[in-house]
Amino acid sequence: MVEIPELLPWHSTAWAALTKSFDRIAHATLLTGSPGVGKFQFASRLAMALLCDAAKSQPCGECRGCHLFAAATHPDLHVITSELMLNSIAPSMLAYSHRYLDDERTRSKRKTVRPNILISQVRALIEQANTASHISKNKVFLIAPIDAMTDSASNSLLKVLEEPAxxxxxxxxxxxxxxxxxxxxxxxxxxxxxxxxxxxxxxxxSVQGLRDQEINSIIASQKSPLLGLRMFRNNVLKNSEKLNELVITALKSANNFDMLSLVNLAMEAGENESLLTLQQLIVGLVKSNLTSNSQPMYGNSNFESIAESLDVCKMLLLYDHIGKVRQEMRDGSLDRKLTVEDVLLAFENIGRVG
Ligand SMILES: [Zn+2]
Structure with missing residues (x-):
């Protein structure tokens, strides 16, 4: 069974109203709502249902249509968007939207990002609308944001909306x-x-795994939960990258660990995430040590020589140790801050000497 875009709890009434008589669903649906309410997610789910072979009001997740949809290769889904929108589009829709845009080389040569949906894109859409579907009974055209269309694009679209096949x-x-x-x-x-x-x-x-404190700060910021979660995760990512950088630098400079900064950063990124990051760092160091291949995810030019100076056996023991404390921390039997500090201290002792 493939992943189906989640029906967000605050979408359930709208979803039920729209899909009540699924076989008589309108040929054109205009989805509106504030930024971050989840319009794209709702639209993806609807598109998947319309392309599902089971033809029910929920995608089955098992048929060929659903499989192709999830693999971002369904030939009857057409996503038309602007270049500007590419940064904020759902990752699952990204592959589809490229079909109606200039390729990356042309775009980077041009050096400007087009904010509009152009008439050429709508013309390409109309051509598809007038062609028989490839594998599903239906074809779905998802256009976002519709207000980014130029006037000529809008007028052109109007004609297919008037008498949709x-x-x-x-x-x-x-x-x-x-x-x-x-x-x-x-x-x-x-x-x-x-x-x-x-x-x-x-x-x-809370279902997404955030803690009360994090949830409170998202709600206090009045951000939509989707945007809040994304920002929170980006921030975690940033902190994890920084943590890696600091640990690598400390390993390089003869174990000169600024423990206070390290612990603070690790706590900010979330204890479990930080421990996971450190485990991944060990994997990178061990790999580099054993194969002398650089690890592209760590943009430190000294990474290889640092890795070479470390003891593989000690690193692997530390890796196991972190795995154990993560488990114990989940069980709630450990002081989180002390545990993180303890693990970071252990990094001081993975050198060959000593
Ligand atoms: Zn299906």
């Missing part, structure tokens, strides 16, 4: 419904996705 389904996404051509809006069934309330946000974030 039986097997064509359009999902249009916007957060600015007021700047949309009214003629486009009038040809769609509009579905507004409401923001989650604090309880829904809290519950969802």
């Amino acid at each position: 039986q097997d064509n389904f359009f999902i249009l996404i916007t957060e600015n419904v007021q700047i949309l051509l009214p003629t486009i809006a009038s040809r769609c069934q509009t579905l507004h996705l409401s923001d989650p309330d604090a309880n829904q946000s809290r519950q969802w974030l």
Whole structure:
């Protein structure tokens, strides 16, 4: 069974309303809602259901259509977006959206990022709309954000929306419904996705594995839980990278560990994440030591010589030790800060000498 885009708890009413009579679903749906409410996620789930061979209101996750959808290779899903949007699009949709954009080389030569959806993209879409579907009963055209279309692109799209073929389904996404051509809006069934309330946000974030303190700070910042989670994870990533950097530097400079900074950083990144990061660092060091291959993820030019100066056996023992304390920490039997400090101290002793 492949992964199906999650139905977010605050989408369930809208989903039920839309899919109540799934066999008579509108040919054009306009999804609106504030930034971070999860419009793309909702749209992905809907697209997957429309392309599922089971033709039910939920994707089955098992048929050929669902498998192709999840592998980002379904030939009947067409995602049209702007170059500007590429940074914020769901990763699962990224591969699809490239089909309707200039390739990366052309884009980087041009040096400007186009904010609009162009008429050439809509023309390519229309060509697909007029062609028979490849493997599914339906074809799905997901356009986001619809308000990024140039006037000529909008007018061109209008023509296919007026008389959509039986097997064509359009999902249009916007957060600015007021700047949309009214003629486009009038040809769609509009579905507004409401923001989650604090309880829904809290519950969802807790299911994602965040701690109360982190959840409180996301809710206090009034960010949507999706954006909050993404920012939180990016931050964790940044801190993990920094932790790696500091540990590598400390290993290089004759074990000159600034323990206070290291522990603080590790705590900020989250104890478990930090311990995991340190385990991965050991794997990188051991690999480099044994094969003399550089480990591209650690952008330190001295990485190889540092790795060579360390004792593989001691590193492997430390790796095991970290695995054990992670387990014990999950069981709640260890003081988190002391444990992290203890592990970082152990890094001082993985050199060959001593
Ligand atoms: Zn399916």
